[in-house]
Structure formats: C-alpha cells, structure tokens
Amino acid sequence: MGRIETLTDRLETDRRLLTLSPRDNVAVAKEAIPAGETFLVSGREIIAAVRIGLGHKVALRPIRAGEKVLKYGVPIGSATADIAVGDHVHLHNIRSDYTPTHSLDAARADHIGERNGEGR
C-alpha cells in the first residue's frame, strides 16, 4: 500500500505472471506454476504453497482484509483475509462486492473422498 511501483518491480516478477494495469495488486498466470516451485514476485522469492493454475491470480503486494483487489485497474472484489505477496488470490481470500460466487469445490472434495474410500 502506498508504494509506487517501479519498472524494476515488474522486471523482478516471474515472466509467467502478467500485470494488466500498473494499479493492480494482483497478476494473472499465463502459464501454470507448480506447487513448491520458487518464483519471483515484486522482487521477492516466493515458494508456491499451492499450484497456481493458468488464469489464476497471485498477489503483487500485501492486501489487508477488507481492502479492494484490483485487476484491469478496477476493483474485482474485497479481500476476506490478509493476503501476503505471492499468495494465491481466489475464493478462499476474496469475495464479490455484488453477488456470491458459486463453485463445486465442496462437492468435488466429497466425491474424491468417496472414490478414495474415505466416505463422508
């Protein structure tokens, strides 16, 4: 927050991450980044805690809970938790300022659990 982004910052972000507007606090993955891999975000070495899929977002700057998430230079929702540089930014830490988002994550987790004989 409050820091002006410089050209150096952008050079020091992994080339697989695309920043769409200089105002943005998230970047988009043009290629998937596997879990456990080390990659550069805003000059920092980050170890990917989870796989960052194609089209998914990564925080370029720290984002505090309640703060707007900016992509394309405009707000795309609000953070629901504090987000650190390099964190995956998705349903678990941001939400719409308009209508809730629907996903099949819970159903899928159950289904995979059943297939693995874990039951519900």
Place this chain on the structure above:
Amino acid sequence: MRFEGFQRADGRKGIRNVVAVAYLVECAHHVAREIVLPHREEAHLIGFPGCFPNEYAQNMMERLCTHPNVGAVLLVSLGCESFNRYRLEKTIADSGRPVSTLVIQREGGTRTTIEKGRAWIERTLAGLAGAQRVSMDVSDLVVGTVCGGSDGTSGISGNPATGRAFDRLVREGATCIFEETGELIGCEEIMAARAATPELADELRRSVHKAARYYAELGYGSFAAGNADGGLSTIEEKSMGAYAKSGSSQISGLIKPGDRPPKGGLYLMDVVPDGEVRFGFPNISDNAEIVEMMASGAHLTLFVTGRGSVVGSALAPVIKIAANPTMYERLSEDMDINAGAILTGDATLDEVGSAIFNQVLHVAAGQQTKSEALGHTEFILTYKSFEPIGPACLPV
C-alpha cells in the same frame, strides 16, 4: 471484400439458406426432430417448449422464423397448446417465406406427421436451391458476441482480441451486438462513458443495476463453477473480462431481445427481464444468449471460450475463439481461432483481432465453421418478459 448472400422477399440479406423446423410446444419436439433428421444440414430445429402463452416467446419465434438466414419454415404444433400459431404463420407468410403448419392431432399422429413433414422439406429444399443471390459486404452484417466457459485467460486474450475485431467491424459499417448485462456488473461506469448521449449513458447504467438486483434476488451471479476453476473469483472480475469483447467503439444504443438495431454501430443488448423476478435465470445457458441475438438479426456469433465450450447454433454460424493454448490443443477440432497464441507470445492482440475479422468474412461468404461442420445446431428459448425500450435507448 464482397461476398454472395441470399436475397429475401422482405428485403433482408442472409448468409445461410436454411429451413427452420419449429415445434410450438415441447409435446411436438420429438416429431419436429424426426422430421429434421434426414436433412440435418439444410433444416434446423428450433422451438419453444412452454404451453402457456407469453408475448416474449411469440415475438422471439416470429423474429427467428423471419431471420435473414432462414428461407422457409415448417411449424409443428401438437394442436392444443396456447402458442398463437396463426399469428406466427401469418408473420412468416407476410415476409414472403414459404411456410406450412402441421398439427399432429389433426394429421393422424406421430408417424404420418413425420412423413408429411419430411415430404414438405424435400419439396421446399428443391425450391430453395434456386434462391436469389445478392452481393453483400461487411456493412450488411449483424454480428453478435458471447463468451462461455470463461476463465482467467478469456479476459486477457480472446475477449480483447474479439474487441479489436468488433472495432474494425464497427468502423467498416457492420452492426455489432454485445450482451449479458449480468456479466457487466462492475463495468457500468466505464461503459456509460462510451455512450453516444448522456441519456443513453443513464440507460446503460440502469440496465446493469437492474441485472445486479435481479441476480442478487436469485442468489447467484452469472457465474458457473467452471469459471472459478479457471481462476475467476468474482462476478466483477468475470465482467471486466467479458466487457473487453465490446472493444472501444462508441456505444450507439441499448436494445432488448428481438429489437433490430436501426443502423450500423455497437449496441448493448439488455437480456435481463423487466419487473420483478418471475421466470428464473435470465439466460439459463450460452445458447439462450445466441438465440436472442439472432432474434435481433445477428447473421453470426463470435464465441470466446476459456474452459472450452463446443456449442454451435441453429440458423446462424458460431465462430469459436479459444482463449488459451492448453484448451486449444485439447479441443482444436472444435475451435476456429487460437487466441491462446497471445499468451504464448506467438501473436499479438491485433493479429488475432485481424484473424477474427477475416474469419467473419470467410464464414459470411459460406465457409463452414467448426461447429457447423460437426453438426452443432443447439437452440434454447424459455420464458421472459420485457417492457419496450424508451426513446433514449436509440438516439438518432
């Protein structure tokens, strides 16, 4: 570039020459589908499943049956449904198109109706083969755009490239339509800034606010589970990506399904019903949107997909634009354009935009799209209700 189209008696020009076979209630669906089967390329199945009367469905069916790509129409009625088949048949006949109605309860049931329907199509196709041809150019075209199966790549490759193609089409005099106000939530102010007049700007804002209220009441945004898998987290984020399809031209007007834009330019279609929430989700799937743009005259549709939709459409060709290279590789038999080349650095947005523009001309000139070659003719029409648009929506 000029190309050969089909001249209709009502003065309109089409890029395809198909027979529409329309069932007027779900109970006539099977019979209508069987009638189409031996002539699947030349005869396309459309219809309305409901038994209760609805002005929107009536208008949509009238518009679709007189679409410029349609050369003749066979109506298939059960006999006791509420649909006003007399008014529909008269509208089609008045447009100069050959039309016939088969009433299953009168014809003697399933088998005889199918036989009579197939015989009618055979006779009609012989006549259609001699349809008058006419020279057309880009400015004669009405082009719609949708995105479906969107992901985090749609908004950075396929959609902005389609926006470039839209800019070029508008510059060259075509009529372009973008839609789904429920997927423009969060974009209302930047979109309003592109309106031709301040009054139109207010109408554009109002249409998105209406969509936001409508979807809030339903409890879901226009957002599918696959959108989230593809990296999209919120409706606003999906909206910004979808909005890019509209390009950067001035917005000439706001229309509702079935309204025909008066001249070339860029138009937003308001697809969210007016009044209280009555009939469920505004567009229950992508083809509902394609159908509404066809009712407003769209000769063809540009369809951007990230997750990988395979649909086409009855009556009007669909050009599918893949937003990312991995999906393109997996579904290349279904995709017409690989906008994923933008992500791999193999093409620029402008290059893909030009490729889309050129593809529009080729398809208008008769080249089959991937979905046409695969026999896709999806169609869906459900209940809605709209108030007519006000004068501020189409400023002169």
